[in-house]
Amino acid sequence: GQSLEQPSEVTAVEGAIVQINCTYQTSGFYGLSWYQQHDGGAPTFLSYNALDGLEETGRFSSFLSRSDSYGYLLLQELQMKDSASYFCAVRGGGDYKLSFGAGTTVTVRA
């Protein structure tokens, strides 16, 4: 099966940079994804890494190191609207299933 670990919560001020780490264990690995979920809403896709390195999408970047079974999501120039839960998710196993971590609650303060 798959297991993922990420911090439960992070607090930062507007304009700051936050890094959310994710370590995973899986039998067979296809890629690491990140999803954002605002209170009361559905999770939405942010990024996907299949290969080692950094993927940048605007203020958000995601990094993967397959040899370390580790990735992170970097949130730059934090805005109040970035207050949400962020989930890492790994595709793995024989059936390509997507499994999620427990989520990191990011709170942005003025």
Added chain:
Amino acid sequence: GAGVSQSPSNKVTEKGKDVELRCDPISGHTALYWYRQSLGQGLEFLIYFQGNSAPDKSGLPSDRFSAERTGGSVSTLTIQRTQQEDSAVYLCASSSGLGNTIYFGEGSWLTVV
């Protein structure tokens, strides 16, 4: 449809009753997932359908839970003899086969009283 559609959006049921939750995935998507999310918690995997393959039911918490997917499209999650601990949001998601992105519906909020 344009997105993943779930119904009902809210359901209050009495303990011991059966409930059915429906998911209509994005047209053409062959992969369909059900997750459960309790208040303030993470996404608990329930079941995964991929094309015509046998579903991965490894996340179903008990034999009171079952799901089917008819014609490779609409899916129904059934919870029999509901218990209070079944109260949660049930999220459905779909993707295009081995696609990297899965798209979630708005969820069915279930409250067992």
